[in-house]
Amino acid sequence: MKILGIETSCDETAVCLLEASGDVTNATFAILGNALYSQVAIHKEYGGVFPAVAKREHAKNLVPLLGRALEDARLLVPFPTEMSVIEKTAGFLSELDNKKVELQTLLAREIGLFDELWKFLRQYQKPPIDMIAVTNGPGLEPALWVGVNFSKALAIAWNLPTYPINHLEGHVLSPLIEAHQLQKIAFPALSLIISGGHTELVLIKDWLDYEVIGQTKDDAVGEAFDKVARMLDLPYPGGPEISKLVDQYNKQNDELTQKNIKEKYAVNFPRPMIDSPDLDFSFSGLKTAVLYFIKGQNAPLSPELKAAIAREFQDAVIEVLVSKTQKALENYEIKNLILGGGVIANSAIRAAFEKMILASPHIHLIIPPISISTDNALMIAVAGYFNFLLGRKSRGDFTAIGHLSL
Numbered sequence: 001m002k003i004l005g006i007e008t009s010c011d012e013t014a015v016c017l018l019e020a021s022g023d024v025t026n027a028t029f030a031i032l033g034n035a036l037y038s039q040v041a042i043h044k045e046y047g048g049v050f051p052a053v054a055k056r057e058h059a060k061n062l063v064p065l066l067g068r069a070l071e072d073a074r075l076l077v078p079f080p081t082e083m084s085v086i087e088k089t090a091g092f093l094s095e096l097d098n099k100k101v102e103l104q105t106l107l108a109r110e111i112g113l114f115d116e117l118w119k120f121l122r123q124y125q126k127p128p129i130d131m132i133a134v135t136n137g138p139g140l141e142p143a144l145w146v147g148v149n150f151s152k153a154l155a156i157a158w159n160l161p162t163y164p165i166n167h168l169e170g171h172v173l174s175p176l177i178e179a180h181q182l183q184k185i186a187f188p189a190l191s192l193i194i195s196g197g198h199t200e201l202v203l204i205k206d207w208l209d210y211e212v213i214g215q216t217k218d219d220a221v222g223e224a225f226d227k228v229a230r231m232l233d234l235p236y237p238g239g240p241e242i243s244k245l246v247d248q249y250n251k252q253n254d255e256l257t258q259k260n261i262k263e264k265y266a267v268n269f270p271r272p273m274i275d276s277p278d279l280d281f282s283f284s285g286l287k288t289a290v291l292y293f294i295k296g297q298n299a300p301l302s303p304e305l306k307a308a309i310a311r312e313f314q315d316a317v318i319e320v321l322v323s324k325t326q327k328a329l330e331n332y333e334i335k336n337l338i339l340g341g342g343v344i345a346n347s348a349i350r351a352a353f354e355k356m357i358l359a360s361p362h363i364h365l366i367i368p369p370i371s372i373s374t375d376n377a378l379m380i381a382v383a384g385y386f387n388f389l390l391g392r393k394s395r396g397d398f399t400a401i402g403h404l405s406l
Contacts, residue, residue, distance in 0.1 A: 005381030009139025133384025214279025
């Protein structure tokens with residue numbers, strides 16, 4: 001089965017062609033084409049993702065990315081020019097003409113998207129795709145709507161079934177793919193999703209059967225990284241910049257030197273909710289503690305102090321994440337821990353969980369490669385295949401939902 005995955009939940013525009021086969025116990029996958037455009041450079045000047053700009057960029061890039069993914073998959077085939085073959089394709093083009101008004105209406109709010117898609121549809125033959133999977137939430141609603149409407153337009157033009165996919169489900173499932181095969185896992189399993197918009201502990205009872213057992217009460221962990229980075233005058237996106245600064249600090253100073261620096265400036269931040277009996281998180285208070293500490297200096301931060309602040313903030317985040325996850329593993333007798341979301345690209349976070357597992361060898365830790373940790377269409381296509389396998393029906397009446405839950 002060939003699946004077209006589409007992802008536009010935030011500031012990455014992504015299209016993927018995935019070939020999948022087998023059932024949920026022995027599924028195999030082959031990436032035929034994978035195209036992604038990151039808007040990070042555009043949003044840097046705003047210090048964060050600007051929804052109207054994200055929406056515009058998605059509309060501008062979806063058709064070119066679709067073409068690139070199909071070309072990589074060798075499925076981008078122009079209509080022939082020979083008269084004898086043109087007659088055979090005339091039926092499809094005639095049917096397409098009958099759908100023009102419907103497609104125009106559907107894409108009316110996505111500036112320029114209909115014109116580009118219409119040109120594409122009349123230039124290239126329908127590819128041998130079996131279904132479409134598209135993110136319909138959670139995320140930025142203006143951005144989500146572009147992908148949702150684009151997928152609906154393709155489904156109408158090419159007569160394909162479409163599956164709306166929860167973005168978080170993609171983060172849960174995609175780490176399970178290793179060397180093009182599905183890893184063996186035992187249920188219940190646990191997924192920790194940490195990204196710019198989410199911090200959640202998800203109990204996986206069975207395939208596509210989830211329960212959120214812990215979540216942030218305020219800021220997501222990635223959001224906290226970005227806000228603290230802004231306080232330290234680091235560029236957007238802040239998470240990688242803090243990680244880079246801390247890595248440099250660790251290389252330049254041994255643990256004793258760092259301890260002395262920390263004591264010299266009295267850099268100590270709270271570990272919010274680390275001792276609470278529940279599995280929820282809170283990072284707003286930690287962010288505020290950093291803000292008050294910086295304001296209390298009454299002078300520009302030295303490079304040494306800035307790095308010490310970044311290290312202490314990151315340490316606080318990691319201790320909370322590991323503590324809450326450890327508690328969940330024990331409470332639910334978990335054997336498989338799955339990490340997902342863009343923040344797991346942070347090397348210190350990855351190392352902390354790997355260290356935790358060394359002390360708990362009965363737990364299998366699954367961390368995806370960094371290349372599929374951030375938002376991508378591959379994870380949406382994978383989730384689409386699981387939805388198909390487990391009998392969920394394709395739909396054409398779905399909407400974009402910014403605050404969609406698992």
